[in-house]
Amino acid sequence: MHTVRHSLSSRSSYRTLRLAAGFVLGLGALPAFAADTDCTWGSKAPPAELITACTAVIEQASSSPKDQSMALVVRADIRARTPGGMTQALKDFDRAIALDGKNARAYRLRGDYLRVAGGDANKAAADLSMAISLDPNDAEAYEERGVVYVTQRRLDRALADFDQAIRLKPDFAQAYADRGVAFYLRGDNEKAVRDYDEAIRLDPDRPRTFTNRGAAYKKLGQMDKALADDSEAIRRDPKVPEYYDNRGLTYAAMKEYDKAIADYDQAIKMQPKANFLTNRGDAYQYKNELGSALSDYDAALRLDPDFASTYNNRAVLFKKMGERAKALADYEAALRLNPGNENAAEGRRAMLAEIKKFGAEAPRPLNAPSERSGPSFDCATARREVEKVICADPQLSVLDLGISQGYAKLLKSSRGRAAAELRSTQRDFLSERNARFGKPGYDLRLALQRRLDTLRDAAD
Structure with a gap:
């Protein structure tokens, strides 16, 4: 019943790091037309100054089409890594290719950024294929095309590309990590683990590889190893909500539902997402806390219908x-x-x-x-009209029971003034429910769900 989302190795963030570190293809420097900054690959200059330098090359009448094309690619890469700059970046790539149809880097980066931006996967694959035809020794292009094929579930083609990337560049940690994803999606979890092992050996500073290896361990039934990997990913980067969600899935598979819910709580607090809420709803359902489960499923569908x-x-x-x-x-x-x-x-x-x-x-x-x-009270002795309506509606019944259970659990852990305030708010809720039921504008189901949510938030 759980929702699992396996992910590639943090593509956008790792792409930024790789490009900023000097552009692994190492093409030569472009002519300098700016007074203080050259339009060169791997420049340490601030992005704004580098864009100015590249623009000078692009607009210089004496620049050759090839030089203009390369300057457009440098500028496009900077724009693509700037918030809101992807549209202009893709236009720069288009111009670069129009000026020099043999610019392999332009095709490779345009293809990869098309994928990052959620563009047409077929166009992205075509660009990367053109880059490969122009430079058959470009390991990055094979790896990036493999990622596109994974998103299309063309796993055999993806694996062939990752294989070639690793042949060209044996220490290519990201290619091993992404090939592990392809193996996982194909159901070859032992091969996935071996690739994740090698990726971690080559570069242990990739938390996502740990969480992905944990997912493969779960499929293999090796829960202790899965839990260790999930926890290591959180230790290395505690700001990623998916890592808590993944560990929650591991705890749920181990039937440790309270620990699973605690991790889902953290993920939801950091970033409310439909799959996080659905997973927490599943855990509540396994615990037979049906009101809480229903509340989570409803909230998930409000976020993603x-x-x-x-x-x-x-x-x-x-x-x-x-x-x-x-x-x-x-x-x-x-x-x-x-x-x-x-x-x-x-x-x-x-x-x-x-x-x-x-x-x-x-x-x-x-x-x-x-x-x-059923509800928290005996329907056989119900006298109030609101109680009879709750008894007649299974959905209202589980919400009422969830409120009762949540209140009792919270009261047990409260002391002194906090306990007195909790009792007071519960009395106020029941009084308002009884007084307003049947009046215009009163939504009983919404009132019950809001009270349940309030109690759960207080328990977090």
């Missing part, structure tokens, strides 16, 4: 709550977004069969776990 995994996992929750119609609708939404989702397809078939046999709604949750799954 097209996230198929959330619909599938919320369908499982709705089935537990006995809401067959809602479960069926979510399975169908998951399939519309991802027709190849076998879990959603099987869930839809099963739900159609249950609806045919038992009807769209169940009087009590299906497949209910042994723990209590």
Whole structure:
């Protein structure tokens, strides 16, 4: 049920480091036309001064088309690494290629930046292929084209390119790291681990390689090694929310759901994302904290209404709550977004069969776990109209139960004035719920969910 997103080795940040470090192809310097700064590869000059120097080369009437083309590439690279400068950078690459159709570097960088900018992958691959045809010994171009092929799931072609990049440059750490991703996606997790091992040996300062190796270890069932790698990635770079999410997935696979939720909490606090919320929702569902799970799934879909995994996992929750119609609708939404989702397809078939046999709604949750799954109070003795409505709606029931459980857990850890204030706010919430229910503008479901969110935030 968990959502896993395996990633390539921090492509944009590593690309910046590689280019700023002197441009590994090492082409010769361009003629100097600026008074104090030359338009040269690997210049230490500030970006603004270097752009001025390159612009002078581009606009100088006596500059040859080849010199102008190279200056455009230098300027384009600087612009591409400047916030908001990608559009102008791509235009510079276009001009560079128009001036010199044999400028291999222009094709290589345009292809790679097209990929970084989320452009047409086919065009990116075509540019990188042209760069390779012009310079067959360019290891970087093979590696970058391999990355494009990975994004297209053309894994055999990607592996061939990574192989060639490593043949040309045996100490190419990033090529090993990215080939490891290709092996992982193909299901060759032992080969993935071997490539990650070599990438880490060559360059141990890549935290993402650790977290990617941890994902491969999870697939191999080696949870202790996965946990160690996830923790090492966090130790090396504690500012990346995906690392906490990945470790949360490892804890969840080990059925240590409280630790998983703590890591998901951290990831969400740093950057609320649909997959982080869905993963935390899954952990709550495994713990049978259905109200918290529902709240997370709903929040995930507000952030990303097209996230198929959330619909599938919320369908499982709705089935537990006995809401067959809602479960069926979510399975169908998951399939519309991802027709190849076998879990959603099987869930839809099963739900159609249950609806045919038992009807769209169940009087009590299906497949209910042994723990209590109704509201926090006894529906047989309910007298208030709001309580009767909660009892009649499984979704409201799990939210009410989640509030009760969250309040009790928080009260247990509170002392003195904090405990007194918590009791007061809970009484105020219940009083307002009872007084405002049925009045114009009052949304019971929203009120319950907000109270649940408040209690959970206080517990963080």
